[in-house]
Amino acid sequence: MPVQGEKLILGLSALLQLNKRAFAAENEAAFGFLVVNETHLMTPYRQAVLWRHADKGSGEVVAVSGSPDPNARAPYIVWLTRILNAPKWREQTAPVGLTAADIDGDDAKEWEQWLPTHAIWIPLITGAGQRMGGMLLVKSVPWTDPEIKLLTKLADSHANAWELLLHRARGPGWRVQSLFSVPATRWRWGAVMLLCLVMLLPVRQSVLAPAVVVALDPAPIRAPLDGVVERVHVQPNQTVRRGELLITLDEAPLKSKLEVEERNIATLEEEYHQVLKLAVTDAESRIQKNILEKRLARQRAEADGIRILLRRTRIEAPRDGVALFNDVHAWLGKPVQVGERVMEIAAPDRAEMEIRLPVADVMAMEPDAEVILYPNLDPLSTWRGHVNRVAYEAREIEGVLAHAVRARFAEEQPAPRIGLRGTAKIQGGRTTLFHYLFRHPLTLLRQRLGL
Known part of the structure; x- marks a missing residue:
């Protein structure tokens, strides 16, 4: 296998290991140490610097290879901070090489004092487009294309791991705290004010509820007496006319009572005629005649009442309309009580x-x-x-x-x-x-x- 191919395979293997270790970093210090020191496993370099983007376009040096805790006041760190805060490096979205010729002003003269000839700036940008910072790697020989491609892949992974690490460190309430903190940006406050104004907008109150169309002033059809429904002569939603037969109740019990009453009346009438003949000459028969007349009147009244109930077993429509009830078979053979609603007739x-x-x-x-x-x-x-x-x-x-x-x-x-x-x-x-x-x-x- 060619030497270049072996280097590529080793670089990819190191890339996978560095990705796993970056996402497993416990804090930002451990992450910075990994970035500036362990990246050497993937590609050789003289020195590495991790720079973090801050608010208002500024930034700071987080870690330097070979130094456990870089001093922000050290001349080398001050010089690095000054050149990396230049807008042309912060606005880069892809790796770019730089030398002393790319530095403006007096800072270019100090390049040979602090750094080798060739450097590469690798921005760390998350998948959502958030700028986390960047890496600066330097060495004496120029950077090759395979090295730049591997470093680009590594930068994508490191940016996402860095963002996740900062979110874990801030805790669940960091968004609310950042919203009300002193350096909160104007657009956040504008969004809050706009939301408050929207909540004050007048709207018309409304409510949804189930509804059903019902008849207006329907005529209820109620059972006129206690009985059993023998037959329903109409169907649900059928149009009916006034006087049309709707329901027939069982007549058998009333007919039996009427037959008994009629036999009793016939017996009393025969007895009455016999006493009537004797009442002409017998005073006691005249008294018996008066008693039989009253009994006979009462029996006839009871028979007339039964006949009236028999007529009521045929329930008719009180007016024109539509018969409203659920099911014919639900009423057949069902006992009803006087006043019980059976159906309605509605326009x-x-x-x-x-x-x-x-x-x-x-x-x-x-x-x-x-x-x-x-x-x-x-x-x-x-x-x-x-x-x-x-x-x-x-x-x-x-x-x-x-x-x-x-x-x-x-x-x-x-x-x-x-x-x-x-x-x-x-x-x-x-x-x-x-x-x-x-x-x-x-x-x-x-x-x-x-x-």
Whole structure:
């Protein structure tokens, strides 16, 4: 294998080792020692310097090869700091070679006193573009292209390792501290002021809640007596006319009672006719006649009452409209009590919204607040309306403690189908953006801390 190839392989192996050790450095001093001394394993040089970028375009020497703790007041360190703070080196993004001819002023005359002939400046820039500083390596012979490429790869790794090391040293609160520190930059304060102004912007308060279209003033159909549903003559959402038969209750118990009463009446009538013949001459028979008349009147009244109940087993529609109930089979054979609601008859063109507003989302609503309904079946359509009334007391609706809010539809729009479900947006009054975003978190915090 050619000698140049062996050197390249050794350099790559050293690069991998240096990357691993740089990310494992415990502090900045250990990192600086590694950079200026251990880089010699990858490529030979006479001396190495690690320079750190600071605020306001300045910088300082962090480490020098062969020196455990460089003295910032030493002439050599002062001279290095002066030449490396030149803008033309700080603004470099790629390795660049330099000699005494590239130094301005009297500092060029001191080059031969401190450094060999050839030097290379390698900027340390993270993947995010943050300038961490740079490395200065010097030796007596010119730098070759393979050496420069290896040093460029090493610089990328060292920059990221240095940034990670500084973040670990600063701790989790370093960003907040740097924001409120004395040398904080103007743009940070500007961003804070802009954020405060944005939070004070007036916005319209609103809340979303599930809603359903319900009938307006429906006629309830209730069971007129205790019984069992024998047959339902209409289907859900069927249009019915006034007087149309809706439900038939089981008549068998009432018919049995009526038959018993009619037999009793027949027996009393026969007994009455016999006593009536004797009452002409017998005083005791006349008394018995009066008793039978009263008993017969009572039995006939009871029979008439049963006949009235029999007529009530046929429930008819009180007006024109649509029959609103869930399922026919759910009512067949079901026992009902007097007053129990079985269905409703409602006008299809008279409807309103019932909004289930959870207790946690209740807000101050103006009278006649605007409401927008977004139906589930047709998300591209909307219906507008206005709040009509709000239930004073919350109750459990579909497993959620909520207030029932009723809203009427706008007159210029036809009312949607009864039973349509969707999401309603209730518009409230004006408030700040901060109150709109943080109302729930602040409420929860106040409930937990009792402030």
